[in-house]
Amino acid sequence: MGAFLALGLFQGAVYGLLAVGIVLVYKAKRVFNFAQGEFGGVAAFTAYAIVVGTGLPYWAGVLGGLAAAVATGLIVERAIVRPLESSSRTIMLVALVGVALFTIAIIVLVGQPIPRVMPPLVDGGGVNILGAGILPQQLILMAVLAVLAAAMAWFFKTDLGLAVLASSQDTRAAQVVGISPIAVSRLVWGMAALLGGIAGLLYAPVGIFTPGFMTLTMLVPAFAAAVLGGMTSLPGAFIGGLAIGVVQNLGIYYLGQQLKVPGAAELGVFALLMLVLLIRPQGLLGGAN
């Protein structure tokens, strides 16, 4: 059981990292960003092409991957989000689903739909934690998530972070004090894409990866994590991610292995989500903000 707990925590860290990006966009723009996963996809495939394709050093792949993710975020902001700014949130949501599918299609076209193995940032065998073999890559992931969640919480205390919050609360008032709505929009999407890119780069080397891997396996649990945490709370997204990861794996252990219930991982997640939302409809750490 310890092994399932440990695996859950590390898987949950990826959910948490994606969820932090989702919450950032939601907090600032009241938009559900279904393209968040594919910022990671773009980063992973770009880094793979650089490291495995050209043989350049790993750091070049990381930088290239993150740059590609941020560029994608800025293009999405300019080409899709800004023109739809005044349309309904439903239209925006569908458009962002479209962005995710379109991005996957491009990756399939350019990179072929074959599974790939990304070399990890740090080599070496698994470390035994509670009976589970945890890769060094997963330990790094966990540390990065903690640092990023703290950094984001700090960001919203700075003038720049306050300006982002202010724009989301009252765009007209933000303009009146001299905050440019376009600059805020670019900043938010650039940061969200960077967070997504980091998630993709850290998660890709954990197993094999294929086009769309972030959206197909990570995005829905990440959304559940964001909702669980309260949708507007960055620490909430972090904790929500870990909780989802752990419950998924404990579900597999108790319901799946012991009681032979099919779909045990999903069942566990939705039971948790419903339970939390019944008791606290605003999520674990959600508030007025």
Next chain:
Amino acid sequence: MALLEVQGLRAGYGPVPVLHGVDLAIDEGSNAVLLGLNGAGKSTTLMTLAGLLPATGGTIHYDGQPLTGTPRARVRAGIVLVPEGRHVFPALTVKQNLRLGAWTIRRDTRRVRSNLQEVYQIFPRLEERADQTAGTLSGGEQQMLAIGRGMMSSPRLLLIDEASLGLSPKLTEQVFAAVKLINERGTTVLMVEQNAGVLAQADTAFVMQQGRVTITGTGSQTLEDDVVRAAYFGT
């Protein structure tokens, strides 16, 4: 030379024209009032001056130069709007609202700090409520916060849109007194009002009707004007 000189200003919302040639001249240091009933075009005038609406005709000169550019550029130039309906940031604290008022000068921390002290001096209530979220303030306090936030970037010209809207006569008097104090400390003020009581403290007054300025004079002259008395005091 006037700090702000507006000639033949036209503006509107999409195809609907609201301003049909507005003329204004406001001297540096003056306490000016733009009086008008609902729909006269007062707010539209202020929004155009603040760069939130494009002018479709006419000219605006500020400090001798033609005024163009984004709202941000105008805040930097010293033109700050206190919008109608207060528009505070409801989920941020009073202090955070004020900090954001200093957005364009945020790197000059010394000036930000001294401006904050000045705002607290004029509105001691805001200092008492510094850590409360703005959404929990009363209407009068929110209006004080909106004006205080406007002062945080050291404006040369403060445009205040209907500060008295929805306030009790007593609170209105307090807000007008605070604006008078701000003006006496050196900021040029243009207040938009439906409440003609404000004319008593104005040195320059403009009366707007249907998208044009129809009466210009000093505050006390305008207060004696027959048209104004009939429209605003029913006498």
